[in-house]
């Protein structure tokens with residue numbers, strides 16, 4: 001009785017943790033570093049900073065494009081396999097397989113662009129995710145060929161194999177996004193840490209003109225850029241992956257003063273945190289500032305009072 005209780009306790013824990021343990025082993029697998037480096041270099045060469053790369057990251061949409069696009073191939077292929085299983089129309093299954101293949105290309109392009117601007121352990125998981133999805137795409141391509149040449153039985157088996165591999169890839173994609181924070185906005189907690197109203201930051205005289213500096217406000221690290229009596233203030237942790245913006249560069253983009261993150265080059269307008277270049281897609285939290293008569297810089301979260309009043 002005692003033995004069986006021990007066995008009952010152990011079984012669910014080990015089976016539940018197996019996929020995560022595997023994903024975590026991939027994170028720590030330096031054997032993947034050589035292909036990661038080679039592919040990453042190739043992607044960076046093929047996608048220099050600019051409007052096209054920003055579009056692949058999803059900058060014009062305000063969030064990464066990849067998660068929205070991957071639904072198309074996965075949805076089509078899952079539907080095709082279900083039609084195969086329940087004796088649906090062969091023509092419909094073939095059409096769904098072909099539609100999924102057509103949608104796989106933009107999904108892969110957006111995924112590669114995002115992947116090229118990740119940390120190494122994230123890139124290792126991303127590489128295995130990409131290999132799984134490339135394998136699934138190959139199997140669905142072979143399935144389409146088999147169906148087109150009258151070997152529909154083979155086509156169905158190949159589709160089922162492709163869906164199984166795509167599911168493994170999707171699990172790793174979920175691990176990458178939800179456990180390792182790739183693609184999520186790292187700026188989201190800032191609004192909850194910043195209190196309403198004006199807060200003393202530091203004397204204006206402490207801030208060198210035209211230089212990026214970091215100041216602490218409670219739990220918040222803030223980036224400041226002084227221009228005469230005006231002080232621009234943003235959260236210092238980059239919305240992309242938390243890079244230290246105060247170690248970045250001041251640049252001018254479309255006549256606006258901006259800061260470029262030192263880690264992957266995201267560029268934010270200092271006046272309001274708007275994204276001028278990716279890979280970040282979420283606005284950098286910005287603060288309003290004022291200088292008191294005694295020469296102290298005070299800050300408050302930009303727009304927070306309005307947001308709370310509207311909630």
Ligand code: FES
Nearest residue numbers: 238241243261264
């Ligand atoms: S952390 Fe990646 S661009 Fe800032």
